[in-house]
Amino acid sequence: MNPIEKLSKIFGNFPGIGPRQARRFVYFLLNDRRGVAEELRESLAQLKEKVDRCKFCGRFFATEQKKKICAICADPARDESTLLVVARDFDLEAIEKSGTYRGRYFVIGGSIPLLSETPTKFIRSRELLAEVERLLKKGLKEVILAMNASPEGENTAAYLEKILKKLLSHDLKITTLGRGLSSGMELEYADPLTIRAAIAGRQSQI
Ligand SMILES: [Zn+2]
Numbered sequence: 183m184n185p186i187e188k189l190s191k192i193f194g195n196f197p198g199i200g201p202r203q204a205r206r207f208v209y210f211l212l213n214d215r216r217g218v219a220e221e222l223r224e225s226l227a228q229l230k231e232k233v234d235r236c237k238f239c240g241r242f243f244a245t246e247q248k249k250k251i252c253a254i255c256a257d258p259a260r261d262e263s264t265l266l267v268v269a270r271d272f273d274l275e276a277i278e279k280s281g282t283y284r285g286r287y288f289v290i291g292g293s294i295p296l297l298s299e300t301p302t303k304f305i306r307s308r309e310l311l312a313e314v315e316r317l318l319k320k321g322l323k324e325v326i327l328a329m330n331a332s333p334e335g336e337n338t339a340a341y342l343e344k345i346l347k348k349l350l351s352h353d354l355k356i357t358t359l360g361r362g363l364s365s366g367m368e369l370e371y372a373d374p375l376t377i378r379a380a381i382a383g384r385q386s387q388i
Contacts, residue, residue, distance in 0.1 A: 186212075238313060240289040240306055241271050254278070254287060261285040263323040265314065267342065269293045269305075269330065273369040277328065280374035282381050285326075288313050293334040294341055301341050310342070314349060324355040326384055330368045357384040 183191070186208055193204035211219045234245050236252035243252040254260060264285030268274050274287050290305040298304065314325060327342055329335035339358055346356055359380040369377070 238316070239274075239287045240291065240309055240313075241274055241287065259284075262317060262320045264326060265317055265322055265324070266326040266328050267310065268328050268369065269335070269338065270370070273328065273330075276369050276372060277377055277381075280377040280381075282374070282378040286317065286322075290338070290342075293329065293332075293338040296333055296337050298337075301338075305338065305341075307342070307345055311345065311349070314346065314354075318349070318354065322354065324357060326381070327356065327358045328369060328380075329358075332368070355386060357386050359384055 186205075189208045189211075190201065190204045193199055193207045194201050196204075199207075211222070232244055232246065233242050234248070234250065235242055236255055237250040238255040239252060241252055241254075249256075261284050264283075265288055266277065266283060266285060267288045267290060268277065269290055269292060271289055274289055277283055277287075288310050290307065290310055292304045294301045294304045301307065314322065325346055327339045329339045329342075343356055346354070372380070
């Protein structure tokens, strides 16, 4: 495959980018005289060197000193009795920006497509269970499932509920975000007030 085709194919795999747009990106880089391609190369190298996945919550964070735990998980002021589970890092960022939630997070890394027979391929469910077990020892009382209000989001929440119910010998409550999030709403785009209402209106699943 020639280099133009190859890079177009890579850009084409990005979310929301079609083949035409992907090709435009490549020609943009070829035509650019400001050094964007070089910056991109450096930036990509830094992503690998200076960004890590938090050992506890699974989110990506920039770290100079090769720390293993992110600032949220390392903050002793955060409430350890609630764990809020989101699909992606930017959902966590949206909730964090709303300033409503003071507990712990977990990023499962995606959502499960409808009718999937291999749910574990799409989300970090084993890691989630390990983190729930770890926090149970520290007084975890509630797991909040904050998935998008989409069919995939609901499918994912149903699966998580099923696997979390196995831990119910512990005194653990499972809740989902309230209907403040309208159907089809993505957390990423929800405004702080909506997020606040959804967290306040969360509903128990058990
Ligand atoms: Zn963390």
